[in-house]
Amino acid sequence: MPDPAVLSVGQYLELVNDRLREAAAFEFSIEGEVSDFRVAQGKWVSFDLKDELAQAVLKCFMTAWQLPHKVEDGMRVRVTGAPKVYERFGTLKLNVQSLELVGEGALRRAYEALKKKLVDEGLFDPSRKRQLPRFPERIGLITSRDAAAYGDFLRIVNNRWGGAEVMHVSVHVQGKEAVHEIIEAFQYFNALAPEDRPDALVLIRGGGGLEDLHAFNDEAVARAVYGSAVPVVCGVGHERDESLCDFVADVRASTPSNAAERVVPSREDVGYEIAMTERLFEDRMREMIDRMRRPIERLSASAELLVQGKALRFSQVTGSFEASFSRFLPRVSERLLASERVLRSVSPERVLERGYAIVRSGKGIVRDTGALDIGSDISVQLAEGSFEAEVQRVEGKGKTKLF
Amino acid sequence: MAKKPLHFAKAFEELEAITEWFERGDADLEEGLKKFERGLELASACREKLTEVETKVKEIRLKYTVTPA
Numbered sequence: 001m002p003d004p005a006v007l008s009v010g011q012y013l014e015l016v017n018d019r020l021r022e023a024a025a026f027e028f029s030i031e032g033e034v035s036d037f038r039v040a041q042g043k044w045v046s047f048d049l050k051d052e053l054a055q056a057v058l059k060c061f062m063t064a065w066q067l068p069h070k071v072e073d074g075m076r077v078r079v080t081g082a083p084k085v086y087e088r089f090g091t092l093k094l095n096v097q098s099l100e101l102v103g104e105g106a107l108r109r110a111y112e113a114l115k116k117k118l119v120d121e122g123l124f125d126p127s128r129k130r131q132l133p134r135f136p137e138r139i140g141l142i143t144s145r146d147a148a149a150y151g152d153f154l155r156i157v158n159n160r161w162g163g164a165e166v167m168h169v170s171v172h173v174q175g176k177e178a179v180h181e182i183i184e185a186f187q188y189f190n191a192l193a194p195e196d197r198p199d200a201l202v203l204i205r206g207g208g209g210l211e212d213l214h215a216f217n218d219e220a221v222a223r224a225v226y227g228s229a230v231p232v233v234c235g236v237g238h239e240r241d242e243s244l245c246d247f248v249a250d251v252r253a254s255t256p257s258n259a260a261e262r263v264v265p266s267r268e269d270v271g272y273e274i275a276m277t278e279r280l281f282e283d284r285m286r287e288m289i290d291r292m293r294r295p296i297e298r299l300s301a302s303a304e305l306l307v308q309g310k311a312l313r314f315s316q317v318t319g320s321f322e323a324s325f326s327r328f329l330p331r332v333s334e335r336l337l338a339s340e341r342v343l344r345s346v347s348p349e350r351v352l353e354r355g356y357a358i359v360r361s362g363k364g365i366v367r368d369t370g371a372l373d374i375g376s377d378i379s380v381q382l383a384e385g386s387f388e389a390e391v392q393r394v395e396g397k398g399k400t401k402l403f
Numbered sequence: 404m405a406k407k408p409l410h411f412a413k414a415f416e417e418l419e420a421i422t423e424w425f426e427r428g429d430a431d432l433e434e435g436l437k438k439f440e441r442g443l444e445l446a447s448a449c450r451e452k453l454t455e456v457e458t459k460v461k462e463i464r465l466k467y468t469v470t471p472a
Binding site: 133134135137154157158161162163164165166167168169170181184185188267270271274275277278280281282284285288289292 | 410411412415418419421422425426432435436438439442443446449450452453454456457458459460461462463464465
């Protein structure tokens, strides 16, 4: 049997580490309870992972940015990583690659611890909450296309309001990709030119346990919400669910449907408001016109009174005129008839009818026998017809009397 | 992105401004008539807009850069 090879301590540990890497890397998750958790210089994290039953201790090392949650002593965690013997201290340590919390209790505590940290930093400060525009033209929607929340949101937005443009970025809302996809969606919207940016961002998902909500409780996501230049509405699951994003958001909606109600007004409400506004305009206009009209009305009223007075007197005068005229008219006609009677009685025809005759000579109507020459012709007109005759005797002189 | 013919938010803002003008009450009739006419015009345009349109959805696809776990 040959003498074993002689190695320095350093060489030996190097060999051991080589073997450890081959044997143990990434093949197991190790579960235990955290104790003696420390962060050095804000970067280097070290803790002991303990096993209560076997009284075993595994020293762990990782960087702060690998920590997905706030970790505290007493939490149960599951880690993966590469074991290594550190030459200087001769101790075995696990270089942790991933760490996840185990059990609702641990997640709850991590959540509460992170919440407290963000509260202390002022991320939830009510004074920094921004108001949403009343009539958003463009809405940035960050959620999964497959989630019920997506359909609920769009349906309610459409029922309440019209004409808005919904810019939808589909992201995973849980699972490994969720955190960085949500953060990138925020980055996308905030990187748009101000005139192309949505008026509000809406981050929604259905309800779930703390584990499902991990992306909405992620510190980096919360900070993305906090840092958004566009106001954010956050709505998670059911009323009882809460997430850190809810507290950071400018508007915390109780559910995805409620997020839709918060982000757009209802047509009916706005329509009613417009109708009221119109009525107000009309009222004010009428008041204004009335104010102007009052002096004019007073003026025209007095003018009218004047006119009425004149009109009355005019009608009085014409009335009495008509009355007197109506009395006057029969009197005139009576006199007319009387004159007619007189005239008719003196007419020559009436005289002739009584048996008189008119005698005409060449010198006209004969009124005096002196105007008659014996032997001259005369014409005699009777009531009916006339005849010619010769004058034979005048006052007993002339030709022999015939009869 | 193309602007819509009627910017609802702006129209509504103007409507509110006219309301405020009327509420101040120090009005002259000439100006009032003009505002009145403009107000009714805006109101009917807004009302029309309310009933006219559907919300549009525009999908935005981001190429997610997968960050190392």
